[in-house]
Amino acid sequence: MQDGDILYGGRWEREKRLLGFSGAQLTAALARRWRFPDSIVRALETAEDPVAAVPFCRLGGIVHVAMLLAEIGLEEPKSPADTIASLREEIKRALPLDSDWLAEHLPPVADFVDVSVR
Numbered sequence: 001m002q003d004g005d006i007l008y009g010g011r012w013e014r015e016k017r018l019l020g021f022s023g024a025q026l027t028a029a030l031a032r033r034w035r036f037p038d039s040i041v042r043a044l045e046t047a048e049d050p051v052a053a054v055p056f057c058r059l060g061g062i063v064h065v066a067m068l069l070a071e072i073g074l075e076e077p078k079s080p081a082d083t084i085a086s087l088r089e090e091i092k093r094a095l096p097l098d099s100d101w102l103a104e105h106l107p108p109v110a111d112f113v114d115v116s117v118r
Contacts, residue, residue, distance in 0.1 A: 011071060012048045024048040024067075051090045061095050069106075080106035 012022040028044035039059060046053035046060030047067065053060060065087065072078065072086050081103040092099060 011067075022048055024063075051088075051094055056094055058095065061091055064091060065095070065097070080104075080108070 012024060015022040024044055024047045028041055028047075031041045031044050042057050043059035043063050046057040047063040050057055050060035050064045068087060069083065072083050078086065081099075083106060084097075084099045084103045087097070091097075
């Protein structure tokens with residue numbers, strides 16, 4: 001999805017272009033090597049594009065949404081409703097996510113990442 005010049009999930013494309021693999025692929029490979037449960041490995045393998053995975057991996061969809069929520073609005077803060085509206089409709093339908101409920105319960109995007117130094 002595009003909002004101005006920002007492509008949400010673009011981080012995965014940049015990683016693949018620059019490194020030849022994405023952070024999700026690397027994390028899945030490490031999880032496999034460390035003998036994590038197959039369900040977690042599959043979630044990490046499919047997190048980049050869970051809607052394309054056959055069969056659909058619900059946990060991969062959840063990881064996907066969590067990663068996007070951490071990315072959305074960090075450069076330009078958004079309201080919870082605008083943040084939820086930024087998610088792809090396909091992933092909201094696949095999980096299924098209630099946009100109104102999420103917008104009402106989503107904490108401010110600024111609270112997603114703590115970059116304070118102690």
